[in-house]
Structures are given as C-alpha cells and as structure tokens.
Amino acid sequence: MKLLKLTLNNFRAFYSEQVLDLSVEEGKPAVLVFGNNGAGKTTLLNAFAWALYGTFSEDVEQQHRVIHDKAWADTAFGEDATASVRLDFEHDGTRFSVVRHVTVIKEKAEQEPVEPELTVTEIGTDGEAQSILNGQDRIEKILPKGLRQFFFFNGERMEKMFSGDVKREGEGKNQEVQKAIKTLLDLEAIERALEDLPKVSRKLASEIDSKEDSRLKQLSDHMDHLATREKEEVAEMLRLSSEISAFQKEVQSIDRALLQNREAEPLQKKRDSLTRRIKAAHDRHMEYKSRKRELLSRHGFLALTSGIDTKVIELADDMRERRQLPAGIQRSFIEDILEAQLCMCGREVREGTQEYVELDKRKYNAGLEDVQESWMRVSGKMKNLEERRQEILEQLTLNASDIQKADAEISELEAERSDVDRQLEGVNIQDVQRLIERRKNYASKETDARVAHKEAENKVTSIKQEAEATGRQYRKAEVKSEKARKVQEQVELVEKVRAALKEILEIKTEEVRDQLDKKVKEVFSRIFIKSYVPELNDDFELELHTASGVAIRSTGENQILGLSFVGAVSEVARNISARKKNRGEATIETGSGGVYPVVMDAPFGSLDLTYQEEISKALPALTSQIITLLSQSQARGKVLENLQQAANRMYVLRSYTPNQSAGEETIVINNRQVPYVSHGDFEHTVLEKVTF
Amino acid sequence: MAYTDRFRRPHAHEDLLGKLTDRKTGTFATMVEAMMFAALLGRRRGERKPFDQADEPIRLALMESRDYGEVLLDMLGAVECPDDPKILSADRQPERVLIFEEYANAGLSHLQTLINRQSDQDLDTIISNLVLEGLRTPPLEEEKDDVGDILASADLDW
Numbered sequence: 001m002k003l004l005k006l007t008l009n010n011f012r013a014f015y016s017e018q019v020l021d022l023s024v025e026e027g028k029p030a031v032l033v034f035g036n037n038g039a040g041k042t043t044l045l046n047a048f049a050w051a052l053y054g055t056f057s058e059d060v061e062q063q064h065r066v067i068h069d070k071a072w073a074d075t076a077f078g079e080d081a082t083a084s085v086r087l088d089f090e091h092d093g094t095r096f097s098v099v100r101h102v103t104v105i106k107e108k109a110e111q112e113p114v115e116p117e118l119t120v121t122e123i124g125t126d127g128e129a130q131s132i133l134n135g136q137d138r139i140e141k142i143l144p145k146g147l148r149q150f151f152f153f154n155g156e157r158m159e160k161m162f163s164g165d166v167k168r169e170g171e172g173k174n175q176e177v178q179k180a181i182k183t184l185l186d187l188e189a190i191e192r193a194l195e196d197l198p199k200v201s202r203k204l205a206s207e208i209d210s211k212e213d214s215r216l217k218q219l220s221d222h223m224d225h226l227a228t229r230e231k232e233e234v235a236e237m238l239r240l241s242s243e244i245s246a247f248q249k250e251v252q253s254i255d256r257a258l259l260q261n262r263e264a265e266p267l268q269k270k271r272d273s274l275t276r277r278i279k280a281a282h283d284r285h286m287e288y289k290s291r292k293r294e295l296l297s298r299h300g301f302l303a304l305t306s307g308i309d310t311k312v313i314e315l316a317d318d319m320r321e322r323r324q325l326p327a328g329i330q331r332s333f334i335e336d337i338l339e340a341q342l343c344m345c346g347r348e349v350r351e352g353t354q355e356y357v358e359l360d361k362r363k364y365n366a367g368l369e370d371v372q373e374s375w376m377r378v379s380g381k382m383k384n385l386e387e388r389r390q391e392i393l394e395q396l397t398l399n400a401s402d403i404q405k406a407d408a409e410i411s412e413l414e415a416e417r418s419d420v421d422r423q424l425e426g427v428n429i430q431d432v433q434r435l436i437e438r439r440k441n442y443a444s445k446e447t448d449a450r451v452a453h454k455e456a457e458n459k460v461t462s463i464k465q466e467a468e469a470t471g472r473q474y475r476k477a478e479v480k481s482e483k484a485r486k487v488q489e490q491v492e493l494v495e496k497v498r499a500a501l502k503e504i505l506e507i508k509t510e511e512v513r514d515q516l517d518k519k520v521k522e523v524f525s526r527i528f529i530k531s532y533v534p535e536l537n538d539d540f541e542l543e544l545h546t547a548s549g550v551a552i553r554s555t556g557e558n559q560i561l562g563l564s565f566v567g568a569v570s571e572v573a574r575n576i577s578a579r580k581k582n583r584g585e586a587t588i589e590t591g592s593g594g595v596y597p598v599v600m601d602a603p604f605g606s607l608d609l610t611y612q613e614e615i616s617k618a619l620p621a622l623t624s625q626i627i628t629l630l631s632q633s634q635a636r637g638k639v640l641e642n643l644q645q646a647a648n649r650m651y652v653l654r655s656y657t658p659n660q661s662a663g664e665e666t667i668v669i670n671n672r673q674v675p676y677v678s679h680g681d682f683e684h685t686v687l688e689k690v691t692f
Numbered sequence: 693m694a695y696t697d698r699f700r701r702p703h704a705h706e707d708l709l710g711k712l713t714d715r716k717t718g719t720f721a722t723m724v725e726a727m728m729f730a731a732l733l734g735r736r737r738g739e740r741k742p743f744d745q746a747d748e749p750i751r752l753a754l755m756e757s758r759d760y761g762e763v764l765l766d767m768l769g770a771v772e773c774p775d776d777p778k779i780l781s782a783d784r785q786p787e788r789v790l791i792f793e794e795y796a797n798a799g800l801s802h803l804q805t806l807i808n809r810q811s812d813q814d815l816d817t818i819i820s821n822l823v824l825e826g827l828r829t830p831p832l833e834e835e836k837d838d839v840g841d842i843l844a845s846a847d848l849d850w
Contacts, residue, residue, distance in 0.1 A: 289816070296819050297720040297729075302760060303826040304732035311771045319777055374780035378766040385760075393827045396820065 001142055003597045003625060004095070007086040008047055008687075010071040013040035013655075015684035020044075020651060022597075022627060028648040030619070030626045033687075034635060034667055035653030036677055040685040041629040042154065044653070045601040048627075049152045051087040051100045052139050054116050059154065064113040066102050070682045075106045091142050095123040098139065143596070146180030150566045155559060155602040181540060181569065187512065190505045197498040201491045202227060205474070213484040219474040226467040233460045240453040247446035254439040261432045267424050274417040278410055285406040292399050299392050306389060309382035316379035319372075334363040471495065512572065513540065519568035520561075523622065527560050527614045534561055559607060563615060567622030570596045597625035604634050612639045620646035632667050632676070644670070650690040656680025697753065699789050700746035701727060705800040712803070712815065719815045724754045728764060729819070730799030731792050735768055736826060739798035740791070752789070765792050 006020040022031055035041040046056045056063050065072075067083040075081040084101030099119045104111070120135030132138050143151065182188050205220035338359060341349050349355050475492045479485045517536040524534045533545045542565055544557065573596055603619065604612045616639040619626055628643065635643070644650075652667065652674050658681060665677035669690055701709060701723065712718050712726040720726040727750070734740065755761040766780055769788035773779040779788065806818050 292816060292820065293719055294721070296816065296823060297722075297725045298759065300719075300819060300823045301725075301729040301732040301764075303823040304729075304736045305767070306826060306830060308732075308735065308767055308771050311774070312767055315770055315774050315777070370782070371778055371780040374766060375770070375777065378763050378770060378780065381760065381763045382767070388760075389827055392823070396824065396827075400820075 001596050002090045003048075003599075003627070004088040004090060005086075006044075006047060006051075007084075007088075008044075009085070009101075010068040010081075010083040011047060011085050012043045012066060012068060012083075013683075013685040014043070014687070015068045015070055015682075018685075018687040020687055021649060021689070022625070024625050024648045028620075028646055029624050030628060030643060030646040030648060032635075032643055032647045032650045033627065033629045033653060034650070034669065034674075034676070034690075035629060035631065035685075036655055036665065037631060039653040039655040039677075041601050041631065041653065043685075045152055045154060045599060045629060047085045048087060048599050049148055050116070051085040051098050052143065053145050053148060054100055054118065054136075057152075057154070065111045066114070066116070067104065067111060068684065070684060072106070072111055077106050079106055080104070081106055093125055096138075096142075097121040097123065098135070141183065144180035144183045146183075147569070150562075150569060151596055152599045153562065153566070153601070155600055155604055181512070181516075182509070187505065187508055190501055190508065194498060194501050194505065197494055197501070198227065201471075201494045204487050204490050204494070208484050208487050212481045213477075213479055215477055216474065216479060216484050216488065219470055219477060223467060223470050223474065226463050226470065230460055230463045230467065233456045233463065237453055237456045237460065240449050240456060244446055244449045244453060247442050247449060250442040251439055251446060254435050254442065258432065258435050258439065261435065264424055265432075267420050271417060271420045271424065274413050274420065278413045278417065281406050281409045281413060285403060285410065288399055288402045288406060292396070292403070295392065295395055295399065299388070302385065302388050303392055305385055309385040312382045313379045316375045319375060334359055338363065513538070515572045515575070516540075516565075516568050519571055520564045523564040523567045523571075523618065524560065527564065527611065527618050528557070532557070534564065559604075560611065560615070563603070563619075563622070566598055567618075570598065570623035595624045597627065598623050599627040599629075601629040602631065602634060603628055604639070609639075613642065616640075616642035619643070635667075640669075652676060652688045652690055654678060654686045654688050656682070656684050656686065658682055696786050696789055698749035698751050699727070699755070700743075700749045700793050702743040702793070702797045702800065703745035703747050704743060705797070705804065706747055708800055708804050708807075711807075717815060719819045722754070724750055724758065724761075727792075727796045728755060728758070728761065730803060731764070731768065731796035732799070733802055733822065734795035734797065734799030735771070737798065737802060739802070740794040741798035741801060742794050743797050765789060768792055768795060 003022040005022055008014040008018045008020075010016065020031075020033070024031060033041070033044065035044070042057075042060065046060055050056060067081050071083070072081050080103055082101060082103040084099055086097060086099045088095065088097050090096070097120070099121075100116045101119075102114045102116045104114055118135050120132040120138055121129050122132050122138075123129050179188075182191065202220070202224055205216075205223065208216050208220060337343055337349060338351075338356065341351060341356075343349050343355075347355075349359060471491075475488060475495070477488070479488055513536055517534075520534045520536060520542065524532075531546070535543050535545055537543055542561060544561060604615060607615070612634075619628070620642075626646075630643075650669060652669075654675055654677075656678050658679070660679060662677065662679075664675070664679060666673040667676040668674070674688075674690055709723060709726055710718075713720050713723055718726075720729065752765075755764060760767075765785070765788040768791050769779045769784075772791050778784060803818075806822075807815070810818060
C-alpha cells in the first residue's frame with residue numbers, strides 16, 4: 001500500500017479544500033508535517049483513519065463536529081453542509097480512491113453525530129475507474145482495522161498499542177492483532193481454505209444416494225447433520241460470547257458507578273465529621289468571644305488607668321512626706337494665723353519669715369485626718385494596678401490568639417468540607433442499593449452465559465470427535481458401487497489436503513512469527529540502549545525480556561517497542577511480497593502489496609533526546625513511506641536534520657486565528673522562517689507546502 | 693452632709709448605652725460597667741463634659757461591688773484635684789460623683805465618634821482596640837505632665 005494524496009474538505013479544523021501530496025521517492029520515504037499545538041496534527045492523523053474506517057480515535061474531542069465550524073456556521077438552516085476526506089492510494093498495482101463524506105441538512109445550530117458515507121473507486125491499470133460496492137470490506141482486506149493502531153498512531157499514546165482494546169475477553173489474547181497480521185501476511189487464504197474444505201467433502205459425499213450405497217449415504221447424512229449441529233453450536237457460542245461480554249460490560253459499568261458511590265460513603269462520613277468539627281470550632285469561637293466580652297466588660301476600664309495609679313500614689317506619698325500636725329488642728333486655724341500674721345501666743349508671724357513658711361507648709365496637711373485613711377486606701381489599691389493591667393493584656397492576647405486559632409481551624413475545615421462536597425457532587429447514595437441489585441442480576445446472567453458457553457464448547461468438541469469418527473468410518477466403509485468408491489476416494493483426498501494445509505498454516509504462522517520476532521529484535525536493538533530483548537510470543541503478543549524475566553515497560557520503552565513492531569510488520573510484509581514476486585505469485589510487477597505506510601503524530605512522544613535522535617535515524621529505514629506530524633518542540637537540531645534528510649516533501653499546518661492578542665509565530669525550517677501561526681478572520685488551518 | 697447613693701447617666705447617650713449593653717451585640721454586661729469604662733476613657737483623654745439631662749440614675753452600690761469599683765470615684769477625684777486632698781472626704785462625695793459622670797459623658801461621646809467613624813467594626817473590636825491602646829501606650833496626659841514639669845521647675849505651684 002502506497003499513499004498518494006490526502007484531500008480534506010471542510011474537515012474539522014481544515015477550512016475548504018486542503019491537499020497533502022504524499023508521494024515519496026526511493027531513499028526519501030518521509031513526508032514531514034509541522035504543526036503547532038491545536039493546529040490539527042491529531043485531526044490530520046485521524047483524517048487518514050477516518051477515510052479508511054469512518055471512526056476517530058478515542059482521544060479526539062467533540063467527535064460529532066466533523067464539519068468545519070465556520071463552514072457550518074455559514075450554512076443557512078435547511079441547507080446542506082458537507083465535509084469530506086479523500087485518500088488516494090495504490091495497492092498491488094491498483095489505484096484506489098477512498099472518499100468518506102458527511103452531508104447534513106442543517107436543522108439545529110449544533111452539529112449532531114452523523115454516519116459518514118463511503119465511496120471506494122478502483123482505477124485499474126487500464127485507467128478504467130470502477131466503483132467498489134463493498135468498499136469497507138475491500139479496505140479491510142488491504143489494511144485490516146485490527147492493525148489500525150500500528151499504522152496510524154499517536155506517539156504519545158503508543159503504550160496503548162499493546163493493551164486495552166486490542167484484546168478481547170473470552171477470545172484469547174490479541175486475537176484481533178493476530179488475525180490482522182495473518183490477513184496482512186496472506187495467511188488468511190489458507191485459513192479460509194481450511195474452513196472450506198470440509199464443505200467440499202460433504203458436497204462430494206452428497207452425490208451418493210441411498211440406492212447406491214445406503215451405508216455410505218447414512219454416514220454422509222450423519223456427517224451433514226453433525227456439520228449443521230456444529231455450525232449451530234458455534235453460532236450459539238458466538239452469541240453467548242457476545243452476551244457474556246455485554247453482561248461483563250454492564251457489570252463493569254455498575255462497578256464503576258458503585259465505586260463512585262462507595263467512595264461517597266466514606267466521603268459522607270468524612271463530611272459529617274467535618275461538620276461536627278466545624279460546629280465545635282464555632283462553639284469554641286463563640287466561647288472565646290464571650291470570654292473576651294467578659295474581660296472587656298469587667299476589666300476593660302482598668303486598662304485605661306495607666307498614669308492615674310502613679311499619680312494617686314505620688315499624691316499620697318507627697319502628703320505623707322509633709323510633716324504631720326497633731327490631730328484636731330484645723331486647716332482654717334492655721335489659715336487664720338497666716339491671715340492675721342499673728343500667732344495665738346502673741347508672736348508675730350510675718351510673711352516671708354521662717355515661721356510663716358513652716359506654718360504654710362503644714363497648712364496643707366492640717367485637718368486631713370478624715371481623708372487620710374481614704375488616701376491610704378486609694379493609693380494602696382493603686383499599687384496592684386500595673387500588675388492587673390499586665391494580666392489583662394496577657395489574657396486579651398491569649399484570647400485573641402485563641403480566636404484566631406479557632407477561626408483558622410474553621411476556615412481550614414470548611415475548605416476541606418467544600419472539597420468533599422465537590423467530590424460528592426452527582427452521587428446519589430440511594431442508587432447504591434439499586435446498583436448492587438442490578439450488578440447481582442447481571443453477574444448471575446453472566447455466569448449462566450459462561451456455563452452455557454462451556455456446554456456449547458463441549459458439544460462442539462464432541463460433535464467434532466463424532467464427525468471425525470464418522471469421517472473415518474466413511475472412508476473405511478466397504479462400498480458397493482463404483483461411483484460410491486470414487487466419491488469415497490475423493491473425500492479421502494480432500495481430507496489429506498486439509499491435514500496438509502493445517503500443517504502448512506502452522507508452519508507458516510510460526511515462520512511469520514519468527515520473522516517478525518527477529519525483525520522486532522533487530523529494529524529494537526538499533527534504537528534501544530538497554531539490554532532488553534523484545535519477543536513476540538505464540539499469541540503474537542509482544543513482550544520485553546530482561547535477564548531476569550519480563551520487563552516492566554515504561555512509556556518510553558513502549559514507544560520504542562511500538563515503533564520497532566510497526567517497522568518489523570511493514571518490513572516482513574515487504575519481504576513476503578518480494579518473495580511472492582520472485583516466485584511469480586504476484587500478479588502485477590509494480591505491486592506494492594507488502595509495503596505499508598506509517599502515519600505518526602508526535603513519533604517521539606515523551607522520549608529522551610538520545611532516543612529521539614536514534615529514532616529519527618532509524619525511522620527512514622523502518623518502512624518505505626512515513627508521514628510524520630511534528631510539533632516545533634519535537635523538530636529541533638539533530639532530530640530535524642535526520643528527518644529532513646529522509647524527507648521528500650514538507651508541509652506546515654499554518655493556523656489562522658482571529659485572536660489579535662495571540663502572537664504570530666514562525667518555525668525555522670532549513671534556516672528559513674516559515675509562518676506558523678497567523679492572524680486571520682476566523683479559526684482555521686491551512687496545509688502549506690514548504691519549498692526547499 | 694451631702695450624700696448621694698446614685699449616679700446619673702447622660703440622656704444624650706441613651707441609645708449608645710443601650711447599644712453597648714445589648715445582650716447580643718453589646719460588649720458590656722451592665723450599664724455600670726459601660727459607664728465605668730466610659731469614665732476612664734474620658735479621663736484618659738482628659739475630657740470632662742457636663743450634662744443636665746439624665747436618665748434614671750444608677751445605684752452607686754452596683755459600682756462599688758465591682759473590682760476596683762469601690763475606689764473608682766476616689767481615684768478619679770484624686771487625680772482630678774491633685775492640690776485638694778480634701779476631695780476624698782466623705783462630704784465631697786457628690787463632687788466625685790459629678791467628676792465621674794462628666795468623664796463618662798465625655799467618654800461616651802468619644803465612643804460614639806469612634807463607632808460612627810468605624811462603622812464596619814463591631815463594638816468588641818473598637819473597645820478592645822481602645823483597651824489594647826490603653827495597655828500599650830502611655831496616656832495622653834504625659835504631655836500635660838511635661839507641661840507640669842516645666843511649671844514645677846518654674847516653681848509655680850498649682
């Protein structure tokens with residue numbers, strides 16, 4: 001398969017028609033596409049797969065919005081809007097044009113999911129175009145959907161390659177991949193032959209009627225009957241399988257819901273406990289507040305006494321310092337003497353004399369006996385005031401910090417509770433019982449289906465044994481007529497062919513597995529520095545071994561493993577094709593049947609620079625056509641150099657944005673600035689070829 | 693002998709006193725405590741404010757039963773009339789009551805101003821700020837004392 005051209009029309013981020021020429025040359029197998037984050041690299045990657053299979057990968061958001069927003073918005077109600085992706089490719093000398101498109105009559109403002117339509121056209125070597133009716137079948141014959149993730153992949157999701165959806169419960173491991181590989185490597189034809197040969201036997205056997213040989217006819221009828229029964233049982237097994245997986249899915253989804261609800265139970269408890277604690281902290285806050293009030297109310301005024309106490313003490317001391325007069329002498333008595341300037345003893349007490357001064361001094365204290373006690377009492381009380389004020393300060397400070405602590409606790413607990421509330425959102429506790437009931441129901445249905453499946457399986461086994469025994473009897477039966485003998489011989493021959501083919505298939509499968517295994521080992525060791533060895537086991541599962549057993553793979557290791565596997569599958573397919581050509585098995589000389597392209601987004605994912613370099617070197621050798629989508633951060637230095645050497649052509653996904661505040665950007669390719677992000681009228685992406 | 697067993701509360705601050713002693717939002721448990729605080733606040737600011745209109749007077753005994761309440765009138769009187777030791781005599785009790793009342797009135801006015809000015813603050817906060825300020829910084833009177841010192845050094849008795 002060789003990709004030729006991808007044409008996008010109003011497909012998601014891409015407005016109007018955008019064409020990507022994918023043809024490559026010998027030695028230059030790469031097409032590089034540079035794109036900014038959000039420019040549409042993933043869309044472009046998905047465009048390939050969408051054209052071929054009609055679905056997006058899971059990481060595509062808003063899957064229903066297939067038509068470009070502006071194209072959709074410009075469409076009037078009642079009118080048609082359309083989007084399409086066309087992929088032209090060549091396979092086994094035949095050109096194919098695959099067009100997947102959606103056409104919608106706009107009835108609502110929003111786009112709704114639509115089933116895209118497929119047209120596959122085959123252009124033969126003679127140039128005649130012919131449309132293929134069962135196009136999807138044809139596509140999957142060429143590139144099985146089971147291998148989709150190996151040929152169109154996102155480097156950042158590489159680890160998913162070997163896990164998840166490729167494995168299906170009840171079908172063994174990696175069935176899909178195994179089947180896909182067989183298709184790719186042409187082993188499928190043998191398998192089909194194996195299935196068809198018994199039919200041939202029976203068809204031959206049916207030519208005998210009971211007149212010719214009643215015994216043989218009887219055996220043949222019995223074999224027919226057994227084949228029908230086997231078919232029925234196999235169909236029943238299939239039905240049961242799908243039932244089992246449906247029940248399983250139900251149980252799983254209930255489990256998820258239950259898990260959420262179970263998570264809710266402790267959350268609910270936690271919430272209650274938090275609420276209690278918040279209430280307690282609130283109570284404490286209130287208690288501290290009322291304590292504060294009490295303090296302020298009862299003792300607050302004492303805080304304002306500073307200065308008063310010292311003043312009172314000072315006054316009292318001052319009073320004591322002045323000399324005391326005998327009790328009973330009135331102040332007015334001394335005042336009279338000083339007024340008259342004459343003592344009661346007749347002596348003159350002239351103003352300015354020593355006597356006058358002394359008397360005047362004593363006047364202050366005179367007659368204070370009645371207040372003296374009060375002064376002593378008041379000043380005595382004042383002595384402890386400073387201490388009391390300190391106490392109040394301490395208590396208020398302590399109280400303030402208590403309040404603060406309580407407040408902090410409240411806000412912390414409330415934040416925690418609102419967090420729990422968020423987690424609790426959308427959980428209905430009452431659903432739990434119902435869910436558990438439903439789960440029980442489905443689980444028991446699943447068990448029943450499993451039992452039935454097992455029974456059917458046993459039946460098939462015994463039918464097969466009986467059929468084989470009948471077959472032996474048939475072949476060994478003594479026959480009467482010549483015709484019967486001839487038929488018997490032919491059936492015998494068919495049986496021998498079947499046995500041989502079975503052996504061939506086993507050998508071939510093992511051969512392919514072995515080739516793939518060798519190739520993966522070789523490619524892997526080219527890139528990877530650790531002494532790990534990859535191995536493709538009998539189930540076509542890829543394992544990574546260390547000296548001590550199966551290695552635990554990191555994301556980066558998975559990526560390298562994935563790349564190695566892709567390279568290996570592609571290369572083995574190429575070799576098989578080449579060998580067929582040599583043996584003249586391939587019908588067309590220019591056939592490219594065994595060559596497969598690889599389209600990858602962010603091929604380096606999150607790899608270290610060393611690996612990026614190694615991979616950029618190894619990539620061109622992996623397969624004959626590589627479409628690589630790169631972001632600017634992935635396209636630097638040595639890596640870019642290596643890739644450019646292998647590149648036949650380069651494109652830039654130039655994104656236009658009406659957001660004037662977004663800076664215009666350029667990307668440097670071959671020392672040239674290429675526009676990368678530009679201002680435009682609306683959001684869209686344009687594919688621009690970079691000439692160099 | 694002039695004697696009184698009650699002190700007056702200023703009618704002008706009836707609302708404020710009600711607010712201060714509101715059961716839910718007021719800081720003070722009783723009218724007495726609110727008045728005591730107001731008086732000290734007025735004293736600290738050195739403001740006295742006479743008033744005529746009064747609401748129902750409060751029994752002095754209520755104040756006396758409180759911690760330091762029994763010396764509060766004396767204390768205020770003593771610092772109010774430092775050169776008149778007789779202020780503490782029993783017969784001058786009405787004068788001491790008046791000093792208390794007038795300081796309280798001035799204190800209440802000041803509180804009202806603060807409440808108006810900081811309408812976003814609750815009473816507890818305003819009052820605890822006053823208390824903390826009182827505890828941490830020396831009273832306004834320091835300045836007056838400075839003046840007093842100067843006067844004293846100038847040998848001017850007062």
